[in-house]
Amino acid sequence: MVVAAHVSRVSSDYPPSGYSIMRRVVFDVDEPISGPQDFTIPFLYSDDGGLWIEAIRVMWPFGYGANYLPGGVVDPNVDNQWFVDIVGSNFPGAAEIANILHLETFGAGDPGAGDNYPVGHGGPPFNGHYIPPGSFLGVRVQEFNTGAGPGSDLAVQFHVRYRTKA
Amino acid sequence: MSVAAHVSRVSKDYAPFGYSVMNRETFTFSWDAADANIPAGVPGGINFPLFYADQGGLWIESIEVMWPMGLPQLGDLRPGPPGPPFADEVGDQWIVDLRSGTFPGAGSPVTIWHFESQIGNVPPPGIPPGTHGSSPIPNGSQFVPDGSFLYINLAPEITGGGPGAGPAEDLMFQLHVRYRSLA
Numbered sequence: 580m581v582v583a584a585h586v587s588r589v590s591s592d593y594p595p596s597g598y599s600i601m602r603r604v605v606f607d608v609d610e611p612i613s614g615p616q617d618f619t620i621p622f623l624y625s626d627d628g629g630l631w632i633e634a635i636r637v638m639w640p641f642g643y644g645a646n647y648l649p650g651g652v653v654d655p656n657v658d659n660q661w662f663v664d665i666v667g668s669n670f671p672g673a674a675e676i677a678n679i680l681h682l683e684t685f686g687a688g689d690p691g692a693g694d695n696y697p698v699g700h701g702g703p704p705f706n707g708h709y710i711p712p713g714s715f716l717g718v719r720v721q722e723f724n725t726g727a728g729p730g731s732d733l734a735v736q737f738h739v740r741y742r743t744k745a
Numbered sequence: 746m747s748v749a750a751h752v753s754r755v756s757k758d759y760a761p762f763g764y765s766v767m768n769r770e771t772f773t774f775s776w777d778a779a780d781a782n783i784p785a786g787v788p789g790g791i792n793f794p795l796f797y798a799d800q801g802g803l804w805i806e807s808i809e810v811m812w813p814m815g816l817p818q819l820g821d822l823r824p825g826p827p828g829p830p831f832a833d834e835v836g837d838q839w840i841v842d843l844r845s846g847t848f849p850g851a852g853s854p855v856t857i858w859h860f861e862s863q864i865g866n867v868p869p870p871g872i873p874p875g876t877h878g879s880s881p882i883p884n885g886s887q888f889v890p891d892g893s894f895l896y897i898n899l900a901p902e903i904t905g906g907g908p909g910a911g912p913a914e915d916l917m918f919q920l921h922v923r924y925r926s927l928a
Contacts, residue, residue: 600766601766601800601926601927601928603770603796603797605795605797633800634800636797636799638794638894640792640793640849692792693792693848693849695797695848695894736794738794738796740799740800
């Protein structure tokens, strides 16, 4: 049977999905300023064949730092920073089984409102794809206050495109 | 080749999808007027991206707008009938657009849905909780091209001189979006 071009993308290399379909999920991280913290929020549970992460796009709806809007507090101390990771985990707080994306606000320059970019194509490296059954896809947020005060507010979105069993 | 009934609905008119699948997304948007710290006069309002269209783009099939808690004329959003407006806040309003565009806030976006909480300076009778209805999608705006975002543009308009920096109304609504994308 002849199939359309995109169907041929449904490769058996995406184990064990076989014929699969594409889905999208968007996850918002919106964290007002506070003390040092480190937490993981799961946003997608992988079961019945697992998930294959095809693409992630990072979006800064309001920018960061001086560009943050609305209501953001600009922190003059640039030593304060956020680490944001997209991770695969058997359980939030347990050992990570995959670190898919690592993002740091420090040193990258302040993104402007609406800045967005794909992961793994000139942006942050794309470290993994497959989330096995029984695992969560989650976002880990860490704030490091190495300076004298709190860091800036954080608002970032992750647009995740993945494949799952049809 | 025989195909199931629903496959035959996958029209070639939904270019360039070819074989496509139907998806649903629900977006709940809420804004507490007490925290309405959107500065007045922000050019073009503020944009909230909903999702990113890639891999062939998206075809919006339907939009159902739902007001779970209704919308008061002015004041707090709470169950029950809308309260009376405050005289000095008449004129403040929310202007909400659902748009698609290559870059939120830039370029020439296409408006898919438009809502104003007031028309002119006349408060509406309010929207009862649970009100919902389908929103017609203008011809030519169903397709969200590859590389574009679907996003909400929020533009508070403050003309009534009320307290605070934003409209006096709370705002909460849902968009139930059904769309097609590449399989």
